[in-house]
Amino acid sequence: MTYNIRGIKSVKEELEHYLNFSKSDSAKPDILALQETFLTKKTYRCRIPGYTCIEAKADHAKGGTGLLLAVKNNIGLEICEFKAAPTWLSGIVSGRTKNGDKFELLVTNIHFPNAGIRKKRAISELFDNYKNFDKKFKKHILLGDYNMDTPASNEFPLKLGSGFQHEKVTNSTGSRYNKATKLVHCEQFFRPLRLCDDHSTVEVGFSCECDNSIVWSETTVALADTPNNKAPTDDGVPSEIWKLVMAETTPTSPLAKLLKKIVNIIYDTGDIPQCLEISVVVPEPKKGDLKDPHNYSGISLIPKMAKLVAKTVATKLSKIDAKYQILVKEQAGFRNFEVCAGQATTLYEIVCQRKIQNKETQLSYIEYSKAYDRVPHTALLHKLRSVEIGSKLLNMIKGMYDALKIAVRVGNEVSNPTEYLCGVRQGCPASPILFDFYINEIFKGVRGVRVPGLISRIPGLLFADDAVLLAESSVDLQNALNTITEWSDTWEMAVNASKCGIMTISGELTTDMTLQGQKIDSTDQYTYLGYIMNSKWDVSGTIKNNNNKVRKAVYAAYSFLRR
Numbered sequence: 001m002t003y004n005i006r007g008i009k010s011v012k013e014e015l016e017h018y019l020n021f022s023k024s025d026s027a028k029p030d031i032l033a034l035q036e037t038f039l040t041k042k043t044y045r046c047r048i049p050g051y052t053c054i055e056a057k058a059d060h061a062k063g064g065t066g067l068l069l070a071v072k073n074n075i076g077l078e079i080c081e082f083k084a085a086p087t088w089l090s091g092i093v094s095g096r097t098k099n100g101d102k103f104e105l106l107v108t109n110i111h112f113p114n115a116g117i118r119k120k121r122a123i124s125e126l127f128d129n130y131k132n133f134d135k136k137f138k139k140h141i142l143l144g145d146y147n148m149d150t151p152a153s154n155e156f157p158l159k160l161g162s163g164f165q166h167e168k169v170t171n172s173t174g175s176r177y178n179k180a181t182k183l184v185h186c187e188q189f190f191r192p193l194r195l196c197d198d199h200s201t202v203e204v205g206f207s208c209e210c211d212n213s214i215v216w217s218e219t220t221v222a223l224a225d226t227p228n229n230k231a232p233t234d235d236g237v238p239s240e241i242w243k244l245v246m247a248e249t250t251p252t253s254p255l256a257k258l259l260k261k262i263v264n265i266i267y268d269t270g271d272i273p274q275c276l277e278i279s280v281v282v283p284e285p286k287k288g289d290l291k292d293p294h295n296y297s298g299i300s301l302i303p304k305m306a307k308l309v310a311k312t313v314a315t316k317l318s319k320i321d322a323k324y325q326i327l328v329k330e331q332a333g334f335r336n337f338e339v340c341a342g343q344a345t346t347l348y349e350i351v352c353q354r355k356i357q358n359k360e361t362q363l364s365y366i367e368y369s370k371a372y373d374r375v376p377h378t379a380l381l382h383k384l385r386s387v388e389i390g391s392k393l394l395n396m397i398k399g400m401y402d403a404l405k406i407a408v409r410v411g412n413e414v415s416n417p418t419e420y421l422c423g424v425r426q427g428c429p430a431s432p433i434l435f436d437f438y439i440n441e442i443f444k445g446v447r448g449v450r451v452p453g454l455i456s457r458i459p460g461l462l463f464a465d466d467a468v469l470l471a472e473s474s475v476d477l478q479n480a481l482n483t484i485t486e487w488s489d490t491w492e493m494a495v496n497a498s499k500c501g502i503m504t505i506s507g508e509l510t511t512d513m514t515l516q517g518q519k520i521d522s523t524d525q526y527t528y529l530g531y532i533m534n535s536k537w538d539v540s541g542t543i544k545n546n547n548n549k550v551r552k553a554v555y556a557a558y559s560f561l562r563r
Contacts, residue, residue: 001031004035005036028050030071031071031107033144051071067088079091088126092137093106093107108126210390218312218315226239239304267309281298300426301427307429317389317430328440354451359472364500364513365528368493369495371465374494380434397430404425447459474509474511503522503524
């Protein structure tokens with residue numbers, strides 16, 4: 001199968017459905033070629049479960065956008081890289097026939113630039129190299145996207161060498177031979193070949209990091225980050241007890257050894273003891289009628305041991321994200337070194353740069369209703385799998401959400417525990433970053449705006465569930481809202497239309513805007529992450545608002561300042 005994917009992240013779910021969840025293993029292609037993976041040398045390697053892959057990383061300066069070749073495991077085939085260039089990648093696929101005879105064939109994955117001198121150079125380079133290829137290999141397979149019209153695509157292999165035959169192609173136009181029927185059938189091969197332990201093309205990525213057990217230093221760091229003087233939960237053990245071992249570089253005391261053993265058993269097995277599954281929620285009254293349940297906020301008391309393990313899970317996820325850049329760059333919520341002020345400033349600069357050039361910018365501020373409480377647990381696990389989070393780390397997260405229960409305490413009375421199947425766990429240290437993973441693809445398909453000085457378009461900004469959509473016109477904005485509607489409906493999120501708003505900068509709104517079937521009102525002023533934004537796009541409102549906040553804070557602290 002050959003497929004121009006235009007970015008591996010954009011078709012992750014589609015590839016998973018076709019390659020991972022097919023009921024029949026024989027329906028999966030034996031040889032897979034992907035073009036335009038957009039993976040650079042700074043990003044993690046592409047891993048496709050059940051396949052061994054080789055790659056040519058994207059090199060945009062030379063016209064390369066990333067290529068991948070893969071063979072299915074356990075069918076008697078192995079693959080190794082033969083030669084690579086920015087616009088093509090050749091690999092040697094080898095195995096044995098039914099008669100036991102060894103064979104080798106050369107598979108070349110091609111993606112030429114659209115046009116111009118780069119395309120001519122790429123074609124010329126491939127022709128020059130293929131003269132030598134043809135002498136070394138008797139069997140060849142050409143796959144890929146030639147970026148030519150259909151007649152030129154048909155003629156191209158014939159110019160490259162004699163003896164090429166076109167395979168029947170489905171779901172394709174022009175040179176994009178997407179989802180071509182299988183070129184090699186596994187019935188021809190037998191005796192699966194084991195790859196060497198040091199084989200350079202074995203699937204790599206961050207699965208090994210997901211499989212690492214918790215080391216003692218991770219436990220002590222989590223303990224150091226645990227606050228003191230917090231109410232103990234039903235287990236009756238305050239944090240201060242466990243923190244007695246925090247200074248030990250290796251677990252030497254009986255308490256430290258016990259803690260290490262408990263934490264490792266929980267993490268390695270992914271099995272949460274029943275005593276750690278129950279969260280006790282204590283309702284705290286807010287303003288308004290106390291007979292209305294909406295006027296209460298709940299404080300969730302989670303067993304300290306469960307929090308300790310969850311804090312380690314959150315740290316592992318954060319490190320993996322920081323190393324492999326899984327979360328989109330537009331997301332700043334709950335990430336290290338990202339704050340509200342920085343995100344608000346980013347939004348201000350994006351629009352300001354466009355305003356300087358008198359470019360129209362349409363903004364839609366989006367707020368979800370009880371977003372964290374709506375996350376389906378099965379969908380959350382699917383999202384994690386889709387970005388290759390697996391092994392012990394995924395198993396631990398699955399264990400954290402397998403049989404969650406909640407009880408309510410009012411005074412000295414505690415209700416019977418009730419199991420719940422949606423919502424990230426309130427008060428859990430891992431919940432914020434898990435929600436970031438869940439909402440990560442919300443901007444997928446949103447066109448966004450161009451910003452002077454930047455190459456890529458900016459679809460919007462995210463701070464946890466607070467989203468801002470950016471568009472260059474009213475039509476583009478409604479299209480973007482339709483995309484958000486589709487995502488929200490699919491993943492069971494509901495917008496709070498009364499807290500959303502549309503703002504127009506250097507232009508006008510030509511029609512009413514709707515999101516999830518609800519009208520979104522236009523506004524001249526909106527408070528985003530605590531900062532006042534107005535349609536004039538100046539900072540006067542924010543400065544005035546912050547001055548008032550400082551004045552109130554000084555008055556509140558006056559009695560302390562007098563001392």
